Amino acid sequence: MRISSKLWMPAMAALLAAPQAWAMNIFTCEPEYAALARELAPQASVFSATSAMQDPHHVQARPSLIAKMRRADLVICAGAELEVGWLPMLQMKANNPDIRDGQPGMFYTASVVEPLGKLEKVDRSMGDVHAGGNPHFHFSPPRMQAIAEAVTDKLVQLDPDSQALYQQRLEAFSQRWQLAIGEWERRAAPLKGKKVIAYHSSFQYLFDWLGMEQVGDLEPKPGLPPTTGHLAQLLKLTESTPVMAVIYTGYQDDRGAHWLGKRANLPVVQLPFGPGVDGVDDLFQLYDTNITLLLTAMEKSDV
Structure with a gap:
Protein backbone atom coordinates (compact mmCIF):
# COMPACT_ATOMS: atom_id res chain seq x y z
CA MET A 1 0.00 0.00 0.00
CA ARG A 2 1.34 3.42 -0.98
CA ILE A 3 1.21 6.10 1.73
CA SER A 4 0.27 9.53 0.53
CA SER A 5 2.86 12.27 1.00
CA LYS A 6 0.02 14.39 2.37
CA LEU A 7 0.03 12.08 5.41
CA TRP A 8 3.74 11.43 6.09
CA MET A 9 5.22 14.84 5.24
CA PRO A 10 3.43 16.73 8.07
CA ALA A 11 4.29 13.93 10.53
CA MET A 12 7.94 14.00 9.53
CA ALA A 13 8.04 17.79 9.83
CA ALA A 14 6.57 17.59 13.31
CA LEU A 15 9.12 14.98 14.34
CA LEU A 16 12.03 17.09 13.10
CA ALA A 17 10.65 20.17 14.82
CA ALA A 18 10.21 18.41 18.18
CA PRO A 19 12.94 19.07 20.78
CA GLN A 20 15.44 16.22 20.89
CA ALA A 21 16.85 14.88 24.16
CA TRP A 22 20.43 16.04 24.71
CA ALA A 23 22.93 13.22 25.13
CA MET A 24 25.77 14.60 27.23
CA ASN A 25 29.31 13.55 26.31
CA ILE A 26 31.24 12.57 29.45
CA PHE A 27 34.98 11.94 29.32
CA THR A 28 36.50 10.25 32.35
CA CYS A 29 40.16 9.71 33.10
CA GLU A 30 39.62 6.39 34.89
CA PRO A 31 37.13 3.52 34.40
CA GLU A 32 35.75 3.77 37.93
CA TYR A 33 34.38 7.23 37.15
CA ALA A 34 33.01 6.03 33.82
CA ALA A 35 31.11 3.35 35.77
CA LEU A 36 29.81 5.97 38.20
CA ALA A 37 28.78 8.29 35.37
CA ARG A 38 26.77 5.48 33.76
CA GLU A 39 24.95 4.94 37.06
CA LEU A 40 24.03 8.62 37.33
CA ALA A 41 23.53 9.61 33.67
CA PRO A 42 22.33 6.54 31.74
CA GLN A 43 21.43 8.61 28.68
CA ALA A 44 24.94 10.08 28.38
CA SER A 45 27.72 8.94 26.09
CA VAL A 46 30.51 7.94 28.49
CA PHE A 47 34.16 7.31 27.61
CA SER A 48 37.15 6.36 29.77
CA ALA A 49 40.68 7.37 28.75
CA THR A 50 42.18 4.41 30.62
CA SER A 51 41.27 0.84 31.47
CA ALA A 52 41.67 -1.20 34.64
CA MET A 53 44.67 -2.87 33.00
CA GLN A 54 46.44 0.44 32.40
CA ASP A 55 48.51 2.53 34.80
CA PRO A 56 46.59 5.84 35.12
CA HIS A 57 49.83 7.67 35.91
CA HIS A 58 51.21 7.06 32.40
CA VAL A 59 48.97 7.72 29.41
CA GLN A 60 49.86 8.85 25.91
CA ALA A 61 47.94 11.86 24.60
CA ARG A 62 46.76 10.02 21.49
CA PRO A 63 44.75 11.76 18.73
CA SER A 64 41.72 9.61 19.59
CA LEU A 65 41.76 10.89 23.19
CA ILE A 66 42.15 14.48 22.01
CA ALA A 67 39.12 14.06 19.73
CA LYS A 68 37.03 12.61 22.55
CA MET A 69 37.98 15.46 24.89
CA ARG A 70 37.26 18.04 22.22
CA ARG A 71 33.63 16.86 22.15
CA ALA A 72 33.27 16.45 25.93
CA ASP A 73 30.68 18.39 27.89
CA LEU A 74 32.00 17.06 31.21
CA VAL A 75 35.39 15.64 32.17
CA ILE A 76 35.74 13.67 35.42
CA CYS A 77 39.23 12.87 36.73
CA ALA A 78 40.70 11.93 40.09
CA GLY A 79 43.07 14.88 40.37
CA ALA A 80 45.57 14.98 43.25
CA GLU A 81 48.30 14.89 40.58
CA LEU A 82 47.34 11.43 39.30
CA GLU A 83 46.97 12.63 35.70
CA VAL A 84 49.46 15.48 35.86
CA GLY A 85 51.73 13.80 33.29
CA TRP A 86 49.15 13.69 30.50
CA LEU A 87 45.85 15.48 31.22
CA PRO A 88 47.14 19.08 30.73
CA MET A 89 48.41 18.09 27.28
CA LEU A 90 45.01 16.68 26.36
CA GLN A 91 43.25 19.79 27.58
CA MET A 92 45.55 22.02 25.58
CA LYS A 93 45.33 20.05 22.33
CA ALA A 94 41.57 19.50 22.60
CA ASN A 95 41.04 23.28 22.60
CA ASN A 96 37.72 22.90 24.40
CA PRO A 97 37.31 25.95 26.66
CA ASP A 98 34.49 24.34 28.65
CA ILE A 99 36.71 21.62 30.15
CA ARG A 100 39.71 23.66 31.21
CA ASP A 101 40.58 23.80 34.89
CA GLY A 102 38.20 26.08 36.75
CA GLN A 103 35.47 25.79 34.12
CA PRO A 104 32.06 24.12 34.69
CA GLY A 105 32.91 21.11 32.52
CA MET A 106 36.03 20.06 34.45
CA PHE A 107 35.59 18.12 37.69
CA TYR A 108 38.28 16.62 39.92
CA THR A 109 37.03 14.14 42.50
CA ALA A 110 39.88 15.16 44.83
CA SER A 111 38.08 18.48 45.27
CA VAL A 112 35.30 16.91 47.35
CA VAL A 113 37.07 14.27 49.45
CA GLU A 114 39.90 14.19 51.98
CA PRO A 115 42.78 12.10 50.61
CA LEU A 116 44.85 9.69 52.65
CA GLY A 117 48.60 10.16 52.75
CA LYS A 118 48.87 13.91 52.16
CA LEU A 119 52.45 15.13 52.55
CA GLU A 120 53.74 18.49 53.70
CA LYS A 121 56.89 18.25 51.62
CA VAL A 122 57.88 16.18 48.59
CA ASP A 123 61.20 15.89 46.77
CA ARG A 124 62.55 13.71 43.97
CA SER A 125 64.42 11.43 46.38
CA MET A 126 61.06 10.08 47.61
CA GLY A 127 60.13 8.59 44.22
CA ASP A 128 56.78 8.96 42.47
CA VAL A 129 54.67 10.30 45.33
CA HIS A 130 51.73 12.69 45.32
CA ALA A 131 51.91 15.66 47.65
CA GLY A 132 48.13 15.91 47.47
CA GLY A 133 47.68 12.41 48.84
CA ASN A 134 46.63 9.06 47.43
CA PRO A 135 44.32 9.65 44.42
CA HIS A 136 42.72 6.17 44.25
CA PHE A 137 39.54 7.20 46.06
CA HIS A 138 37.31 4.62 44.37
CA PHE A 139 38.21 1.99 46.97
CA SER A 140 36.64 4.06 49.75
CA PRO A 141 32.84 3.60 49.79
CA PRO A 142 32.13 6.77 51.84
CA ARG A 143 34.29 8.85 49.50
CA MET A 144 32.56 7.38 46.46
CA GLN A 145 29.21 8.38 47.95
CA ALA A 146 30.44 11.97 48.33
CA ILE A 147 31.81 11.90 44.78
CA ALA A 148 28.47 10.60 43.43
CA GLU A 149 26.65 13.48 45.07
CA ALA A 150 29.12 16.02 43.69
CA VAL A 151 28.96 14.55 40.17
CA THR A 152 25.17 14.76 40.32
CA ASP A 153 25.40 18.45 41.23
CA LYS A 154 27.70 18.95 38.24
CA LEU A 155 25.31 17.11 35.91
CA VAL A 156 22.43 19.28 37.08
CA GLN A 157 24.53 22.42 36.58
CA LEU A 158 25.30 21.46 32.99
CA ASP A 159 21.89 19.98 32.13
CA PRO A 160 19.26 21.57 34.40
CA ASP A 161 16.36 20.29 32.27
CA SER A 162 17.21 16.74 33.40
CA GLN A 163 17.54 17.55 37.10
CA ALA A 164 14.73 15.21 38.17
CA LEU A 165 16.34 12.29 36.32
CA TYR A 166 19.76 12.89 37.85
CA GLN A 167 18.32 13.17 41.35
CA GLN A 168 16.36 9.95 40.89
CA ARG A 169 19.45 8.14 39.65
CA LEU A 170 21.50 9.41 42.58
CA GLU A 171 18.85 8.28 45.07
CA ALA A 172 18.68 4.82 43.49
CA PHE A 173 22.47 4.49 43.43
CA SER A 174 22.81 5.69 47.03
CA GLN A 175 20.24 3.20 48.31
CA ARG A 176 21.96 0.29 46.56
CA TRP A 177 25.39 1.56 47.64
CA GLN A 178 24.51 1.83 51.33
CA LEU A 179 22.92 -1.63 51.36
CA ALA A 180 25.97 -3.05 49.60
CA ILE A 181 28.37 -1.41 52.08
CA GLY A 182 26.64 -3.17 54.95
CA GLU A 183 26.87 -6.53 53.20
CA TRP A 184 30.53 -5.98 52.19
CA GLU A 185 31.52 -5.06 55.72
CA ARG A 186 29.74 -8.13 57.09
CA ARG A 187 31.48 -10.44 54.61
CA ALA A 188 34.89 -8.80 55.03
CA ALA A 189 34.86 -8.76 58.85
Whole structure:
Protein backbone atom coordinates (compact mmCIF):
# COMPACT_ATOMS: atom_id res chain seq x y z
CA MET A 1 0.00 0.00 0.00
CA ARG A 2 1.34 3.42 -0.98
CA ILE A 3 1.21 6.10 1.73
CA SER A 4 0.27 9.53 0.53
CA SER A 5 2.86 12.27 1.00
CA LYS A 6 0.02 14.39 2.37
CA LEU A 7 0.03 12.08 5.41
CA TRP A 8 3.74 11.43 6.09
CA MET A 9 5.22 14.84 5.24
CA PRO A 10 3.43 16.73 8.07
CA ALA A 11 4.29 13.93 10.53
CA MET A 12 7.94 14.00 9.53
CA ALA A 13 8.04 17.79 9.83
CA ALA A 14 6.57 17.59 13.31
CA LEU A 15 9.12 14.98 14.34
CA LEU A 16 12.03 17.09 13.10
CA ALA A 17 10.65 20.17 14.82
CA ALA A 18 10.21 18.41 18.18
CA PRO A 19 12.94 19.07 20.78
CA GLN A 20 15.44 16.22 20.89
CA ALA A 21 16.85 14.88 24.16
CA TRP A 22 20.43 16.04 24.71
CA ALA A 23 22.93 13.22 25.13
CA MET A 24 25.77 14.60 27.23
CA ASN A 25 29.31 13.55 26.31
CA ILE A 26 31.24 12.57 29.45
CA PHE A 27 34.98 11.94 29.32
CA THR A 28 36.50 10.25 32.35
CA CYS A 29 40.16 9.71 33.10
CA GLU A 30 39.62 6.39 34.89
CA PRO A 31 37.13 3.52 34.40
CA GLU A 32 35.75 3.77 37.93
CA TYR A 33 34.38 7.23 37.15
CA ALA A 34 33.01 6.03 33.82
CA ALA A 35 31.11 3.35 35.77
CA LEU A 36 29.81 5.97 38.20
CA ALA A 37 28.78 8.29 35.37
CA ARG A 38 26.77 5.48 33.76
CA GLU A 39 24.95 4.94 37.06
CA LEU A 40 24.03 8.62 37.33
CA ALA A 41 23.53 9.61 33.67
CA PRO A 42 22.33 6.54 31.74
CA GLN A 43 21.43 8.61 28.68
CA ALA A 44 24.94 10.08 28.38
CA SER A 45 27.72 8.94 26.09
CA VAL A 46 30.51 7.94 28.49
CA PHE A 47 34.16 7.31 27.61
CA SER A 48 37.15 6.36 29.77
CA ALA A 49 40.68 7.37 28.75
CA THR A 50 42.18 4.41 30.62
CA SER A 51 41.27 0.84 31.47
CA ALA A 52 41.67 -1.20 34.64
CA MET A 53 44.67 -2.87 33.00
CA GLN A 54 46.44 0.44 32.40
CA ASP A 55 48.51 2.53 34.80
CA PRO A 56 46.59 5.84 35.12
CA HIS A 57 49.83 7.67 35.91
CA HIS A 58 51.21 7.06 32.40
CA VAL A 59 48.97 7.72 29.41
CA GLN A 60 49.86 8.85 25.91
CA ALA A 61 47.94 11.86 24.60
CA ARG A 62 46.76 10.02 21.49
CA PRO A 63 44.75 11.76 18.73
CA SER A 64 41.72 9.61 19.59
CA LEU A 65 41.76 10.89 23.19
CA ILE A 66 42.15 14.48 22.01
CA ALA A 67 39.12 14.06 19.73
CA LYS A 68 37.03 12.61 22.55
CA MET A 69 37.98 15.46 24.89
CA ARG A 70 37.26 18.04 22.22
CA ARG A 71 33.63 16.86 22.15
CA ALA A 72 33.27 16.45 25.93
CA ASP A 73 30.68 18.39 27.89
CA LEU A 74 32.00 17.06 31.21
CA VAL A 75 35.39 15.64 32.17
CA ILE A 76 35.74 13.67 35.42
CA CYS A 77 39.23 12.87 36.73
CA ALA A 78 40.70 11.93 40.09
CA GLY A 79 43.07 14.88 40.37
CA ALA A 80 45.57 14.98 43.25
CA GLU A 81 48.30 14.89 40.58
CA LEU A 82 47.34 11.43 39.30
CA GLU A 83 46.97 12.63 35.70
CA VAL A 84 49.46 15.48 35.86
CA GLY A 85 51.73 13.80 33.29
CA TRP A 86 49.15 13.69 30.50
CA LEU A 87 45.85 15.48 31.22
CA PRO A 88 47.14 19.08 30.73
CA MET A 89 48.41 18.09 27.28
CA LEU A 90 45.01 16.68 26.36
CA GLN A 91 43.25 19.79 27.58
CA MET A 92 45.55 22.02 25.58
CA LYS A 93 45.33 20.05 22.33
CA ALA A 94 41.57 19.50 22.60
CA ASN A 95 41.04 23.28 22.60
CA ASN A 96 37.72 22.90 24.40
CA PRO A 97 37.31 25.95 26.66
CA ASP A 98 34.49 24.34 28.65
CA ILE A 99 36.71 21.62 30.15
CA ARG A 100 39.71 23.66 31.21
CA ASP A 101 40.58 23.80 34.89
CA GLY A 102 38.20 26.08 36.75
CA GLN A 103 35.47 25.79 34.12
CA PRO A 104 32.06 24.12 34.69
CA GLY A 105 32.91 21.11 32.52
CA MET A 106 36.03 20.06 34.45
CA PHE A 107 35.59 18.12 37.69
CA TYR A 108 38.28 16.62 39.92
CA THR A 109 37.03 14.14 42.50
CA ALA A 110 39.88 15.16 44.83
CA SER A 111 38.08 18.48 45.27
CA VAL A 112 35.30 16.91 47.35
CA VAL A 113 37.07 14.27 49.45
CA GLU A 114 39.90 14.19 51.98
CA PRO A 115 42.78 12.10 50.61
CA LEU A 116 44.85 9.69 52.65
CA GLY A 117 48.60 10.16 52.75
CA LYS A 118 48.87 13.91 52.16
CA LEU A 119 52.45 15.13 52.55
CA GLU A 120 53.74 18.49 53.70
CA LYS A 121 56.89 18.25 51.62
CA VAL A 122 57.88 16.18 48.59
CA ASP A 123 61.20 15.89 46.77
CA ARG A 124 62.55 13.71 43.97
CA SER A 125 64.42 11.43 46.38
CA MET A 126 61.06 10.08 47.61
CA GLY A 127 60.13 8.59 44.22
CA ASP A 128 56.78 8.96 42.47
CA VAL A 129 54.67 10.30 45.33
CA HIS A 130 51.73 12.69 45.32
CA ALA A 131 51.91 15.66 47.65
CA GLY A 132 48.13 15.91 47.47
CA GLY A 133 47.68 12.41 48.84
CA ASN A 134 46.63 9.06 47.43
CA PRO A 135 44.32 9.65 44.42
CA HIS A 136 42.72 6.17 44.25
CA PHE A 137 39.54 7.20 46.06
CA HIS A 138 37.31 4.62 44.37
CA PHE A 139 38.21 1.99 46.97
CA SER A 140 36.64 4.06 49.75
CA PRO A 141 32.84 3.60 49.79
CA PRO A 142 32.13 6.77 51.84
CA ARG A 143 34.29 8.85 49.50
CA MET A 144 32.56 7.38 46.46
CA GLN A 145 29.21 8.38 47.95
CA ALA A 146 30.44 11.97 48.33
CA ILE A 147 31.81 11.90 44.78
CA ALA A 148 28.47 10.60 43.43
CA GLU A 149 26.65 13.48 45.07
CA ALA A 150 29.12 16.02 43.69
CA VAL A 151 28.96 14.55 40.17
CA THR A 152 25.17 14.76 40.32
CA ASP A 153 25.40 18.45 41.23
CA LYS A 154 27.70 18.95 38.24
CA LEU A 155 25.31 17.11 35.91
CA VAL A 156 22.43 19.28 37.08
CA GLN A 157 24.53 22.42 36.58
CA LEU A 158 25.30 21.46 32.99
CA ASP A 159 21.89 19.98 32.13
CA PRO A 160 19.26 21.57 34.40
CA ASP A 161 16.36 20.29 32.27
CA SER A 162 17.21 16.74 33.40
CA GLN A 163 17.54 17.55 37.10
CA ALA A 164 14.73 15.21 38.17
CA LEU A 165 16.34 12.29 36.32
CA TYR A 166 19.76 12.89 37.85
CA GLN A 167 18.32 13.17 41.35
CA GLN A 168 16.36 9.95 40.89
CA ARG A 169 19.45 8.14 39.65
CA LEU A 170 21.50 9.41 42.58
CA GLU A 171 18.85 8.28 45.07
CA ALA A 172 18.68 4.82 43.49
CA PHE A 173 22.47 4.49 43.43
CA SER A 174 22.81 5.69 47.03
CA GLN A 175 20.24 3.20 48.31
CA ARG A 176 21.96 0.29 46.56
CA TRP A 177 25.39 1.56 47.64
CA GLN A 178 24.51 1.83 51.33
CA LEU A 179 22.92 -1.63 51.36
CA ALA A 180 25.97 -3.05 49.60
CA ILE A 181 28.37 -1.41 52.08
CA GLY A 182 26.64 -3.17 54.95
CA GLU A 183 26.87 -6.53 53.20
CA TRP A 184 30.53 -5.98 52.19
CA GLU A 185 31.52 -5.06 55.72
CA ARG A 186 29.74 -8.13 57.09
CA ARG A 187 31.48 -10.44 54.61
CA ALA A 188 34.89 -8.80 55.03
CA ALA A 189 34.86 -8.76 58.85
CA PRO A 190 37.34 -11.70 59.08
CA LEU A 191 39.90 -9.61 57.14
CA LYS A 192 40.20 -7.01 59.88
CA GLY A 193 43.72 -6.90 61.27
CA LYS A 194 45.20 -8.99 58.45
CA LYS A 195 48.59 -7.89 57.10
CA VAL A 196 49.61 -7.89 53.45
CA ILE A 197 52.47 -6.89 51.21
CA ALA A 198 51.26 -4.98 48.16
CA TYR A 199 52.45 -3.07 45.13
CA HIS A 200 52.54 0.74 45.47
CA SER A 201 49.70 2.30 47.50
CA SER A 202 47.12 1.20 44.94
CA PHE A 203 44.79 -0.40 47.49
CA GLN A 204 45.45 1.90 50.46
CA TYR A 205 41.82 2.98 50.69
CA LEU A 206 40.54 -0.59 50.46
CA PHE A 207 42.87 -1.77 53.23
CA ASP A 208 42.03 1.28 55.36
CA TRP A 209 38.29 0.67 55.01
CA LEU A 210 38.55 -3.05 55.80
CA GLY A 211 40.93 -2.57 58.74
CA MET A 212 43.79 -4.35 57.01
CA GLU A 213 47.44 -3.29 57.12
CA GLN A 214 49.96 -3.05 54.30
CA VAL A 215 53.24 -3.85 56.07
CA GLY A 216 55.46 -3.85 52.99
CA ASP A 217 55.62 -2.39 49.49
CA LEU A 218 56.96 -4.36 46.53
CA GLU A 219 58.42 -1.09 45.25
CA PRO A 220 61.58 0.11 47.02
CA LYS A 221 60.30 3.62 46.28
CA PRO A 222 57.04 4.63 44.59
CA GLY A 223 57.42 4.22 40.84
CA LEU A 224 60.56 2.05 41.01
CA PRO A 225 60.41 -1.67 40.14
CA PRO A 226 61.29 -4.27 42.79
CA THR A 227 64.98 -5.03 43.16
CA THR A 228 66.54 -8.28 44.32
CA GLY A 229 67.83 -6.62 47.48
CA HIS A 230 64.46 -5.10 48.31
CA LEU A 231 62.62 -8.37 47.75
CA ALA A 232 65.13 -10.09 50.04
CA GLN A 233 64.27 -7.58 52.76
CA LEU A 234 60.56 -8.28 52.29
CA LEU A 235 61.23 -12.01 52.49
CA LYS A 236 62.99 -11.46 55.81
CA LEU A 237 59.99 -9.39 56.96
CA THR A 238 57.66 -12.33 56.35
CA GLU A 239 59.73 -14.45 58.73
CA SER A 240 58.84 -12.20 61.67
CA THR A 241 55.48 -10.79 60.59
CA PRO A 242 52.29 -12.81 59.95
CA VAL A 243 51.61 -11.76 56.35
CA MET A 244 48.39 -13.04 54.78
CA ALA A 245 49.14 -12.51 51.07
CA VAL A 246 51.07 -10.62 48.41
CA ILE A 247 48.83 -8.25 46.42
CA TYR A 248 49.19 -6.62 43.02
CA THR A 249 46.94 -5.47 40.19
CA GLY A 250 46.75 -6.14 36.47
CA TYR A 251 48.93 -3.35 35.11
CA GLN A 252 51.76 -4.05 37.57
CA ASP A 253 54.65 -6.42 36.85
CA ASP A 254 53.84 -9.66 38.67
CA ARG A 255 57.37 -11.13 38.74
CA GLY A 256 58.37 -9.62 42.08
CA ALA A 257 55.06 -10.63 43.67
CA HIS A 258 55.41 -14.24 42.54
CA TRP A 259 59.10 -14.39 43.51
CA LEU A 260 58.21 -13.33 47.03
CA GLY A 261 55.09 -15.48 47.26
CA LYS A 262 56.93 -18.61 46.21
CA ARG A 263 59.79 -18.17 48.67
CA ALA A 264 57.61 -17.03 51.56
CA ASN A 265 54.90 -19.62 50.81
CA LEU A 266 52.24 -16.91 50.60
CA PRO A 267 49.17 -16.62 48.37
CA VAL A 268 49.73 -14.17 45.51
CA VAL A 269 46.56 -12.30 44.55
CA GLN A 270 45.84 -10.12 41.54
CA LEU A 271 43.03 -7.76 42.50
CA PRO A 272 41.13 -5.93 39.76
CA PHE A 273 41.77 -2.20 39.95
CA GLY A 274 38.58 -1.05 38.29
CA PRO A 275 35.56 -2.07 36.21
CA GLY A 276 36.17 -3.41 32.74
CA VAL A 277 38.01 -6.66 33.42
CA ASP A 278 36.53 -10.16 33.30
CA GLY A 279 33.53 -10.45 35.58
CA VAL A 280 33.75 -6.85 36.78
CA ASP A 281 31.37 -4.60 34.88
CA ASP A 282 30.53 -1.99 37.52
CA LEU A 283 31.54 -0.64 40.92
CA PHE A 284 29.43 -3.15 42.82
CA GLN A 285 31.07 -6.11 41.10
CA LEU A 286 34.48 -4.53 41.70
CA TYR A 287 33.96 -4.60 45.47
CA ASP A 288 32.31 -8.03 45.43
CA THR A 289 35.21 -9.52 43.49
CA ASN A 290 38.00 -7.95 45.54
CA ILE A 291 36.48 -9.01 48.85
CA THR A 292 35.95 -12.55 47.55
CA LEU A 293 39.57 -12.77 46.36
CA LEU A 294 40.91 -11.49 49.69
CA LEU A 295 38.78 -13.96 51.66
CA THR A 296 39.98 -16.79 49.43
CA ALA A 297 43.59 -15.77 50.05
CA MET A 298 42.96 -15.69 53.79
CA GLU A 299 41.64 -19.25 53.68
CA LYS A 300 44.78 -20.38 51.86
CA SER A 301 47.19 -18.64 54.21
CA ASP A 302 48.47 -19.79 57.58
CA VAL A 303 47.55 -16.58 59.43
